[in-house]
Structure formats: C-alpha cells, structure tokens
Amino acid sequence: MPDHLSEILRCPKCSKHGKGRLAKTENGDLQCKETDCLSLYPVSDGMPVMLTDAGDFLGFRRKILAARPAGIS
Numbered sequence: 001m002p003d004h005l006s007e008i009l010r011c012p013k014c015s016k017h018g019k020g021r022l023a024k025t026e027n028g029d030l031q032c033k034e035t036d037c038l039s040l041y042p043v044s045d046g047m048p049v050m051l052t053d054a055g056d057f058l059g060f061r062r063k064i065l066a067a068r069p070a071g072i073s
C-alpha cells in the first residue's frame with residue numbers, strides 16, 4: 001500500500017471528530033493513533049480494510065478464497 005494512502009485515510013470511528021490519523025504497524029496493518037481508540041485495520045493484498053468489524057470480513061473473504069476451484073488464482 002502506498003505511504004500517502006495512510007496519510008489520507010482516517011479511522012472510521014474517529015474521523016467525524018476530525019481525528020483518527022493512522023499509523024502503519026510493523027506487519028503493515030494500519031492502527032488508529034488516538035489513544036482512546038487504537039483500532040487496528042488489516043491490509044489485505046495491499047488494500048486496507050476500513051471496516052469497524054474487519055474480522056468478520058476477512059473470515060468471509062477466506063471462505064470465498066477457499067471455495068474457488070483449483071487452478072484459478
């Protein structure tokens with residue numbers, strides 16, 4: 001994911017208050033810098049998943065990937 005994207009993106013939980021700047025974590029995910037939030041947003045295949053319930057989304061995506069016929073990537 002390009003660095004400038006993490007500068008533009010804001011935490012959906014905090015952005016309405018003009019806050020919610022994000023920082024890249026060591027493993028490339030994004031984390032809200034607000035100390036009372038610190039929400040973590042995974043980056044999947046270079047795409048930040050900016051959902052407040054990203055865990056369910058990723059679980060759903062893995063099920064779809066697992067269900068694809070062999071040989072299709």
Ligand SMILES: [Zn+2]
Binds near residue numbers: 011012039
């Ligand atoms: Zn936040």
